Amino acid sequence: MGPTNSMYITPNVEYQDKLYKIKRLVKFEPDENIEYWKSIIPHDIVLKKDGKLWFLDEIIEVFPIDIKDGEKGEIT
Secondary structure (H helix, E strand, O other), rough: OOOOOOOOOOOEEEEEEEEEEEOOOOOOOOOOOOOHHHHOOOOOOOEEEEOEEEEEOOOOOOOOOOOOOOOOOOOO
């Protein structure tokens, strides 16, 4: 999965009993300044896995949506 700014659904990540949404993935380079990336990408936590930096936002509240058969799911 590469970096994303588009309007499609990205997978969620569970870490230490909390749920996070992937904000951005950046290829990890050992000689690169990680603090630079942290300063320009909004995030709640940064993890390193599979050679990438994972910039994540915590999902704090979720609201169930009840859509009945045949109804369109419209956002208001």
